[in-house]
Amino acid sequence: DVKVTQSSRYLVKRTGEKVFLECVQDMDHENMFWYRQDPGLGLRLIYFSYDVKMKEKGDIPEGYSVSREKKERFSLILESASTNQTSMYLCASSSSALQPQHFGDGTRLSIL
Amino acid sequence: GQSLEQPSEVTAVEGAIVQINCTYQTSGFYGLSWYQQHDGGAPTFLSYNGLDGLEETGRFSSFLSRSDSYGYLLLQELQMKDSASYFCAVRDAGTALIFGKGTTLSVSS
Numbered sequence: 001d002v003k004v005t006q007s008s009r010y011l012v013k014r015t016g017e018k019v020f021l022e023c024v025q026d027m028d029h030e031n032m033f034w035y036r037q038d039p040g041l042g043l044r045l046i047y048f049s050y051d052v053k054m055k056e057k058g059d060i061p062e063g064y065s066v067s068r069e070k071k072e073r074f075s076l077i078l079e080s081a082s083t084n085q086t087s088m089y090l091c092a093s094s095s096s097a098l099q100p101q102h103f104g105d106g107t108r109l110s111i112l
Numbered sequence: 113g114q115s116l117e118q119p120s121e122v123t124a125v126e127g128a129i130v131q132i133n134c135t136y137q138t139s140g141f142y143g144l145s146w147y148q149q150h151d152g153g154a155p156t157f158l159s160y161n162g163l164d165g166l167e168e169t170g171r172f173s174s175f176l177s178r179s180d181s182y183g184y185l186l187l188q189e190l191q192m193k194d195s196a197s198y199f200c201a202v203r204d205a206g207t208a209l210i211f212g213k214g215t216t217l218s219v220s221s
Contacts, residue, residue, distance in 0.1 A: 004154075031207050040120075042199060042213035043155070050207050058208060090154070097207045100145065100157035 002027045004104035006091050012110045019078040021107050023091030032074035033092040033101060034058075034066060043090065049074055081111045114138045116212035118200055123218045124190050132185045132215045134200035142203040144176050144183045149214070150196045158185070158198075187217070195219045 007022035025032065033048040035058075045058030047066040055066050063085060067075045074093075078085055088108050092101040116136045124130040134144065143162040147155040161167055161176035161183060173186040187194055197216050201209040 033208070035211075040213060043211040045208055045210075048208050056206075056208070059210075092155075094207075097142075097203060100160070101155075101209065103154040103156070105154050 002029075002093070002102040004091055004093055004102050006089075006104040006107050008107050009105065010108050010110075012112060013078075013081050014112055015080075015082055017078075017081045017111075019081050019109070019111075021076040021078075021089055021091075021109070023074045023076070023093075023104055024072050025074075025093040025102070026072065027093065027095070027102075028071065029093035029095050029102075030071075031094045031097070031101075032068065033094075034064075034074065034076045035090045035092065036060070037088040037090055037106070046076065083111050085109065086111045114204060114210055116200055116202060116210060118198075118212040118215045120213070121216045121218070123220070126190055126192060126219060126221050128190050129186065129188050130190060130217065132187075132198050132200075132217070134183050134185075134212055136181050136183075136200070136202050136210075136212075138202050138204040138210060140205040141178065141181075142205065144174070145201045145203070145209065146174055146185045147199045147201060147211075148196050149199065155199065190219050192219050192221065 034046045035043040049068040091104045094101045146158040149155040159174040176183040197214045200212045
């Protein structure tokens with residue numbers, strides 16, 4: 001079974017802090033994704049990566065950056081956290097564009 | 113713009129059949145997927161339609177009509193454990209999926 005592990009289930013940070021959300025997958029998947037999920041808005045893609053050191057902007061990249069130094073790890077970085085970034089963050093991976101995405105359990109991030 | 117439309121809420125009773133519709137407007141189309149998410153849990157893949165027609169997996173079926181930019185998820189013999197949110201998603205090009213806003217299904221006894 002594919003396992004996508006997000007480093008924290010709950011996280012509380014302060015405005016202006018630099019925040020790192022980590023995601024690790026154990027199935028050698030090429031593609032990794034970061035989404036945020038807000039009530040009534042569904043899943044919105046922030047960034048994705050189709051290979052090591054490669055990244056593509058999703059629909060809402062502003063205020064975020066990502067890092068993929070190793071195939072199994074995809075990090076989401078909030079450069080200077082703001083209250084409107086309080087949300088559930090979901091990481092996913094897939095072996096190819098045609099294959100299903102496998103999601104982690106999510107990180108509920110609160111910015112105070 | 114790109115959009116997927118699905119109902120926000122659906123209610124049904126145990127044993128019933130429910131259909132969740134999804135209409136899409138995207139610049140490209142490479143298949144319609146459905147994901148299920150229980151409260152507090154991770155979304156999990158349910159089904160994929162790349163071509164027109166019906167795909168059946170146990171109690172769940174999914175249908176696609178590319179000419180109508182329309183698909184649906186059909187859940188039969190509903191059980192309480194089917195209470196969850198259901199998302200349709202389209203791959204318009206490349207690797208990424210575009211997700212709908214989700215349909216919350218409530219099953220009562």
